Amino acid sequence: MMIAKPLSILVMSLTLAACGTPERFTVSPPTVDERMPISFSAIEVRDVSLPSYAAADEIHLQQADGTLTSSSKVLWADAPERSVALELSRNLARLTGRRIASEPWPFEAYPDARLEIRFTELIATTAGQFRASGQYFVAVAEGGRERGGLFDLAVPFDPKGGPNALAAARGQLILDLARYVAREGLR
Secondary structure, three states: OOOHHHHHHHHHHHHHHOOOOOEEEOOOOOOOOOOOOOOOOEEEEOOOEOOHHHHOOEOOEEOOOOOEEOOOOEEEOOOHHHHHHHHHHHHHHHHHOOEEEEOOOOOOOOOOEEEEEEEEEEEEEOOOEEEEEEEEEEEEOOOOOOEEEEEEEEEEOOHHHHHHHHHHHHHHHHHHHHHHHHHHHOO
């Protein structure tokens, strides 16, 4: 019963936004105050693969019964696949201090490795969790050891915060993913 009130506030926020012109929400980068060592000096982050609901402009919310709801009036400010790839490359660059960019690779010299992320899930729930799961792949140039692995992460958020809280949670989730991939796949 404690979830019902925050849930109703979040659903009301999404519903009320549907009555007017579309609102767009940006994902602000969270603060990065750490450094992580990795084995590569240059990495290209390939375009990410998102489920169709997560690749849409509409911000989706998963109800307790699994149903996904959205409104054409509550939108991400940028195309999610592009935005997530840029967030990931920016976070990895800030965490590692290395030359990291999303594709297409903007430098003359080729990167040491390419990182590909395939999401099976990237969704906020009415229970106040933003979840991401999927696989990452690290392709290494010149015969190095290629790597890959699974990830399953979640970040809590306050459902009373509406779409702004969802956007902040997504930003934190992508930073957490960057930390995870740096630690598990890029060392």
